[in-house]
Amino acid sequence: MDSGAVFLTGSSGFLGMELLARYLANTDRRIYALIRAGDQEDADARLRSAARAVLPAADYQADRLVAVRGDVTMPELGLHGEWRARLADEVTEVVHSAASVSFSLPLEQARAINRDGTLRILELAEQCNRLERMAHVSTAYVAGRHRGDFAEHYLEQGQDFNNSYELSKWEAEREVRARFGRLPITVFRPSIVVGEADSGWTPAFNVIYGPLRAYSRGTLRVVPARRRAPADVVPVDYVADAIFELTRRPDTAGRTFTLAAGPAASSIGDLIDMSAAAFGRRRAVALRPSLYRRAVHPLMVRRGSQRRRRTLKSSEVFFPYFDVRARFDTSGATAALRPAGIEMPLLRDYFDSLVRFARAADWGRRPLSRVEARAGLDAPAASARRVSALSVT
Numbered sequence: 001m002d003s004g005a006v007f008l009t010g011s012s013g014f015l016g017m018e019l020l021a022r023y024l025a026n027t028d029r030r031i032y033a034l035i036r037a038g039d040q041e042d043a044d045a046r047l048r049s050a051a052r053a054v055l056p057a058a059d060y061q062a063d064r065l066v067a068v069r070g071d072v073t074m075p076e077l078g079l080h081g082e083w084r085a086r087l088a089d090e091v092t093e094v095v096h097s098a099a100s101v102s103f104s105l106p107l108e109q110a111r112a113i114n115r116d117g118t119l120r121i122l123e124l125a126e127q128c129n130r131l132e133r134m135a136h137v138s139t140a141y142v143a144g145r146h147r148g149d150f151a152e153h154y155l156e157q158g159q160d161f162n163n164s165y166e167l168s169k170w171e172a173e174r175e176v177r178a179r180f181g182r183l184p185i186t187v188f189r190p191s192i193v194v195g196e197a198d199s200g201w202t203p204a205f206n207v208i209y210g211p212l213r214a215y216s217r218g219t220l221r222v223v224p225a226r227r228r229a230p231a232d233v234v235p236v237d238y239v240a241d242a243i244f245e246l247t248r249r250p251d252t253a254g255r256t257f258t259l260a261a262g263p264a265a266s267s268i269g270d271l272i273d274m275s276a277a278a279f280g281r282r283r284a285v286a287l288r289p290s291l292y293r294r295a296v297h298p299l300m301v302r303r304g305s306q307r308r309r310r311t312l313k314s315s316e317v318f319f320p321y322f323d324v325r326a327r328f329d330t331s332g333a334t335a336a337l338r339p340a341g342i343e344m345p346l347l348r349d350y351f352d353s354l355v356r357f358a359r360a361a362d363w364g365r366r367p368l369s370r371v372e373a374r375a376g377l378d379a380p381a382a383s384a385r386r387v388s389a390l391s392v393t
Contacts, residue, residue: 072117200357
């Protein structure tokens with residue numbers, strides 16, 4: 001692959017920071033990072049902060065990092081002509097991971113970021129004179145409420161969606177796939193992304209972390225779930241390793257890879273059991289969602305304490321993911337990653353790491369960087385359980 005520059009979006013986000021770490025640690029390429037900021041000084045500071053959070057300063061050359069002040073919601077990304085000309089001449093690879101992951105945004109706001117923002121990145125990619133590869137980060141939950149197997153090449157299966165996030169990401173992926181013949185794009189579909197397998201590090205305590213935190217405090221005793229439903233979560237280092245590896249391969253253009261646990265996913269019952277053991281609590285009761293909505297939810301709203309009502313309100317947007325009926329096909333990703341030795345670890349093997357870090361960070365109230373989290377690892381144990389392709393650990 002050409003040694004030209006990389007254009008990265010979402011570099012101050014959870015997955016984007018992990019991708020930034022890989023391009024810094026494993027290449028000597030210039031990295032242009034799109035940063036939303038009030039001015040260039042602020043953009044530079046935000047990018048430097050993201051880099052320091054994921055890698056020790058001694059492990060990369062700071063002059064390779066270039067903050068590009070812009071916004072995916074603005075026409076032409078808010079970039080003036082000189083910037084666009086510079087990117088068009090130098091960029092050979094585009095990695096688009098910026099997105100809103102909120103499940104509760106009004107649909108038009110979610111579309112403005114996830115669908116329309118992706119369209120603007122596609123426009124930029126089409127203007128790059130030497131473009132060799134583009135990676136688009138979608139989500140496994142473009143499957144929406146689909147029941148049964150959802151293959152990696154599936155997209156339009158007549159499915160409904162649980163929220164504005166799923167629908168807007170589905171719309172974005174549809175736009176991307178329409179350009180498969182024109183641009184060398186690879187689509188990646190992670191499921192629910194959690195912290196690193198070894199260190200547990202995450203700056204984003206959302207999706208399963210909210211219910212886990214509530215359960216650890218004894219305020220979530222009944223959940224609307226099927227115990228046999230999949231708890232399809234993946235550690236962020238597996239996702240970032242996979243994207244970094246497969247984007248470098250020219251034979252993956254025009255393909256879609258689901259980065260999920262798939263057939264190896266733990267069940268919701270397994271997750272409840274692991275949580276009970278980790279937090280020393282009684283097992284939460286998994287109640288059929290329809291019965292929960294008719295009986296338990298109204299009772300908790302009427303009679304629950306203020307704290308419990310707040311917990312319920314903040315957690316209920318995640319409840320559809322306790323009753324997923326889709327089965328994600330991951331065969332293409334598994335086969336493609338096998339030669340590189342990149343394997344999806346089982347949740348039971350790293351769940352305790354997630355819990356330890358969540359407690360150390362007080363569920364996000366005491367922010368800890370990736371550098372700090374990895375500094376606390378037992379190096380021999382981490383090496384033996386290698387799940388990251390990073391050469392710097």
